Amino acid sequence: MGAVFWKELADHLGSRRFFLLSLIILVVAGTSVYLGIQGFQQNPGAAQDFPYLRLFTTAPGALPSFLSFLAFFGPLLAVLLGFDAVNSEFTRGTVSRVLAQPIYRDAWINGKFLAGLATLGIVVVSIVLLIFGLGLFALGFPPDGPELARLGVFLVVALLYLGFWLALGILYSVLFRSTASSALAAVATWLFFTLFLYMIAGVVADQVVPVRADSPAEAWLRHENLRDFILRFSPVALFEEATLPILVPSYRGLSLLALLMQPGVPTNPLPLGQSLLVGWPQLVGLLALTSVCFAAAYLVFMRREIRTS
Amino acid sequence: MIVEAKGLKKEYRGVRALDGLDLAIAEGEIYGLLGPNGSGKTTTILILLGLTEPTAGAVRVCGHDPVREPLAVKRLVGYMPEKVGFYEELSAVENLRYITRLNGIPEGEARRRIAEALEQVGLREVAHRPVATFSHGMRQRLGLADVLVKRPKLAILDEPTSGIDPEGAAQILDLIRRLRDEAGMTVLLSSHLLHQVQRVCDRVGILHRGRMVAEGRVAELTASGGYLARVGRASPRLRARLEAEDWALAVEEVGPGELALTLAEDGRPALLRFVAEEGGVVLELRPKQPTLEEIYLRYFRE
Ligand SMILES: Nc1ncnc2c1ncn2[C@@H]1O[C@H](COP(=O)(O)OP(=O)(O)OP(=O)(O)O)[C@@H](O)[C@H]1O
Ligand SMILES: [Mg+2]
Numbered sequence: 001m002g003a004v005f006w007k008e009l010a011d012h013l014g015s016r017r018f019f020l021l022s023l024i025i026l027v028v029a030g031t032s033v034y035l036g037i038q039g040f041q042q043n044p045g046a047a048q049d050f051p052y053l054r055l056f057t058t059a060p061g062a063l064p065s066f067l068s069f070l071a072f073f074g075p076l077l078a079v080l081l082g083f084d085a086v087n088s089e090f091t092r093g094t095v096s097r098v099l100a101q102p103i104y105r106d107a108w109i110n111g112k113f114l115a116g117l118a119t120l121g122i123v124v125v126s127i128v129l130l131i132f133g134l135g136l137f138a139l140g141f142p143p144d145g146p147e148l149a150r151l152g153v154f155l156v157v158a159l160l161y162l163g164f165w166l167a168l169g170i171l172y173s174v175l176f177r178s179t180a181s182s183a184l185a186a187v188a189t190w191l192f193f194t195l196f197l198y199m200i201a202g203v204v205a206d207q208v209v210p211v212r213a214d215s216p217a218e219a220w221l222r223h224e225n226l227r228d229f230i231l232r233f234s235p236v237a238l239f240e241e242a243t244l245p246i247l248v249p250s251y252r253g254l255s256l257l258a259l260l261m262q263p264g265v266p267t268n269p270l271p272l273g274q275s276l277l278v279g280w281p282q283l284v285g286l287l288a289l290t291s292v293c294f295a296a297a298y299l300v301f302m303r304r305e306i307r308t309s
Numbered sequence: 310m311i312v313e314a315k316g317l318k319k320e321y322r323g324v325r326a327l328d329g330l331d332l333a334i335a336e337g338e339i340y341g342l343l344g345p346n347g348s349g350k351t352t353t354i355l356i357l358l359g360l361t362e363p364t365a366g367a368v369r370v371c372g373h374d375p376v377r378e379p380l381a382v383k384r385l386v387g388y389m390p391e392k393v394g395f396y397e398e399l400s401a402v403e404n405l406r407y408i409t410r411l412n413g414i415p416e417g418e419a420r421r422r423i424a425e426a427l428e429q430v431g432l433r434e435v436a437h438r439p440v441a442t443f444s445h446g447m448r449q450r451l452g453l454a455d456v457l458v459k460r461p462k463l464a465i466l467d468e469p470t471s472g473i474d475p476e477g478a479a480q481i482l483d484l485i486r487r488l489r490d491e492a493g494m495t496v497l498l499s500s501h502l503l504h505q506v507q508r509v510c511d512r513v514g515i516l517h518r519g520r521m522v523a524e525g526r527v528a529e530l531t532a533s534g535g536y537l538a539r540v541g542r543a544s545p546r547l548r549a550r551l552e553a554e555d556w557a558l559a560v561e562e563v564g565p566g567e568l569a570l571t572l573a574e575d576g577r578p579a580l581l582r583f584v585a586e587e588g589g590v591v592l593e594l595r596p597k598q599p600t601l602e603e604i605y606l607r608y609f610r611e
Contacts, residue, residue, distance in 0.1 A: 093394020
């Protein structure tokens with residue numbers, strides 16, 4: 001499997017596709033963080049608790065935070081690394097040559113998956129390091145222990161999330177014979193989960209629990225809960241819910257509305273373990289989704305005939 | 310027997326690709342699997358390699374079962390697919406390097422084997438060029454090098470000469486023969502051109518609709534087709550005399566004063582005598598070698 005891993009990793013890192021997408025992520029992430037730092041300089045009070053974590057979750061003005069940005073664009077990078085992993089080997093006619101060598105088919109797929117994951121890891125880690133660098137430059141002091149621990153956990157969760165999308169891309173590359181179809185399916189899925197599901201959730205919630213500005217608070221809450229429930233089917237929402245408690249230490253898994261309705265809920269930061277518990281179900285959900293994609297890709301590929309004509 | 314298959318059957322949703330095929334190849338043999346398009350050559354090869362599973366039947370390759378021990382088989386067998394593909398942006402050497410790594414061959418040894426294999430197939434000068442710049446013939450030869458770096462006990466080559474000019478094909482076949490003679494490699498190659506591969510194959514098997522319709526040495530299969538002759542300056546009298554004989558199976562006028570005839574083997578002396586007596590000339594007299602097509606047809610009639 002090592003041979004497959006190193007070859008695929010070299011392919012990824014040298015590909016134009018990877019270069020362009022990481023460039024986009026880098027530029028936008030850099031900009032939003034840069035603006036965040038400017039916000040600190042105008043309002044030094046905001047830099048009091050967990051300033052480094054804030055760099056990841058808040059952004060001034062209309063720009064999305066780094067977190068939402070990663071939740072939105074990260075999948076595109078991941079899914080594009082995987083969508084032609086297997087079917088392009090069929091169209092190039094390399095698959096029968098490679099699988100006539102003494103390696104198992106699952107080792108081949110695993111090597112491809114791990115190489116993709118390593119590539120994503122390199123991107124995410126270098127962006128986080130870049131943000132650290134910018135922060136150090138602007139704030140003048142390094143992140144403290146709890147912040148580093150939380151960022152470490154965040155990195156692992158982010159990789160798990162991107163790993164899901166990579167596994168989905170690889171699944172499509174096994175299911176579809178042509179790379180054009182698998183690319184289309186991959187981008188469609190991405191759009192569905194990042195955009196359409198949010199719209200659908202809103203529309204359904206409006207239909208089932210109609211609310212107006214003067215509706216009672218309970219109606220609003222039910223409306224919100226229904227919407228959140230539908231969104232739980234999206235890995236994007238799962239990721240955001242799983243990472244918010246990690247990056248926002250005072251977050252307790254309640255919406256702003258719920259907080260308003262239940263005065264007296266403390267807003268002081270939770271310890272890391274407690275924060276993890278808040279996002280635990282979402283984490284397990286993400287892991288399950290990734291495993292399902294992977295298992296499906298295995299099942300389809302293991303017994304497929306390796307014929308290139 | 311390095312390859313042994315009994316009663317192989319393969320069905321694709323109602324299409325019967327193999328229909329009870331038996332195959333046995335001895336060590337050190339060059340065996341040609343012949344047959345028209347769609348006769349089941351590639352399917353047989355995929356089953357031998359464990360790249361597809363037979364619907365029924367038993368297979369052993371180098372003493373292992375490709376379905377249950379695919380890795381043991383793949384360690385010993387080199388395979389060149391019919392549409393051989395490479396990583397286009399990598400060079401010839403890099404493509405081969407990937408294969409040696411997948412086989413766990415140590416780097417130093419791998420470098421030596423790759424250089425040697427590229428030398429053998431005549432690709433040394435282009436070793437570091439990306440495969441994207443290779444012609445079809447060069448790719449085909451690189452496919453052969455890909456098999457060679459593995460030093461397999463058995464090489465399975467699916468249409469190694471397809472789409473290659475006659476001279477290139479002859480070179481490839483000579484190389485295959487040399488490898489067998491020098492390295493003791495067993496070779497199974499498929500083709501639909503009997504005349505091209507008959508020179509190198511010790512034995513051939515002819516497939517049709519998933520069945521072995523004939524098997525044996527090339528000479529045995531192509532023998533007993535009678536003789537063909539062409540006669541010039543033939544007078545009408547000569548023609549009449551020839552047509553009266555039993556051994557002249559067919560007489561045909563192909564040009565002014567020129568006859569083409571098919572004759573049985575025992576008619577040769579008489580033909581020469583008749584032609585001399587009537588003032589004609591024998592332009593050509595050769596054994597009639599049946600084409601692959603004729604062999605198929607002959608075996609179907611039986
Ligand atoms: N995936 C498939 N689905 C259905 N039928 C198939 C499939 N693959 C092959 N066949 C059928 O199996 C039969 C044998 O095909 P095979 O590829 O073994 O022939 P071949 O002898 O290699 O032909 P060629 O000389 O064209 O390479 C053909 O009739 C073909 O249509
Ligand atoms: Mg074929």
